[in-house]
Amino acid sequence: MVTKAHPPVLRELVQRLAKLPGIGEKSATRMAMFLLKAPEEYVQSLAENLVRLKRDIHTCPVCFHFTDGALCSICADPSRQTGELCVVETSADLLAIEESGAFKGRYHVLQGALAPLDGIGPDDLRIRELLARLQREAVQEVILATNPTGEGEATANYLIKLMEKYPVRITRIASGIPMGGDVKYADKVTLERALQGRRHVH
Structure with a gap:
């Protein structure tokens, strides 16, 4: 717990670290104490890396993944020109x-x-750019890999309607019972998707 007994600089660092996803005040305090005891070279290197992260990383103009070059490593790799385009929500x-x-x-x-x-509509996503790629690239199949959530399903359905006029095969990734999962604990939507995505085995 950060109190007024902590120097102001340390308090401010803990407050900033605590804003990171999944990091609470206790974890932020441990991280701050680690940095306080770490060699100056390590802390300096970490600070420079954070600055470079904001300065050098930008979105790839083709696929909108993060990169520090003119194109991301995937778009720049000619062996990835398979005709398959996987549509995802985020770089993660x-x-x-x-x-x-x-x-x-x-x-x-x-x-x-x-x-x-x-307040997130079609104009807030890279949908126009996706349709432009279908016109200029030799895309044979579009794989919709949006998440199995209400938003992800709505996005996939919206894209399917938009892409119906393009000469491409449109597929959706299957989702269902995870490896190690238990059928009796699965929710209704998961079971429905698992049954819809069943495959022939014999």
Whole structure:
């Protein structure tokens, strides 16, 4: 717990760290104390890295993933020109799919999902840019990998209607019971999606 007994600089650092996702005041205090005891070279390097993060990282002009170059590493890789375009909500979703190693095509990051109650409409997402890519690139299949939430489903359905006039195959990633999950604890929507996404095995 930060009190007035802490120097003002330390209090301010804890307050800033506590604003990070998933970090409470106790964790922020531990991090601040670690930095206080760490070698000056480490702290200086960390500070410079944070500055470079804001200065050098920007969105890729093609897929809108984060990059520090003219294009992100995926768009710049000619081997990724498979004709498959995976549409995700955020860069975090892209990274999760990349870590699986299951997809070798390219991506399009919408930078969010439709959420009318939060004031997020089609013009707030990278939907126009997605349609422009369908016109200029040799896309054969669009894989909709938006999240299985109300917003993600609404976004996927909206995109399906927009892309019906394009000569591309439109698919949706399957979702259902996770590995290690228990059927009796799954919710209604998860079970419905699991049944809809069933596959032939024999």
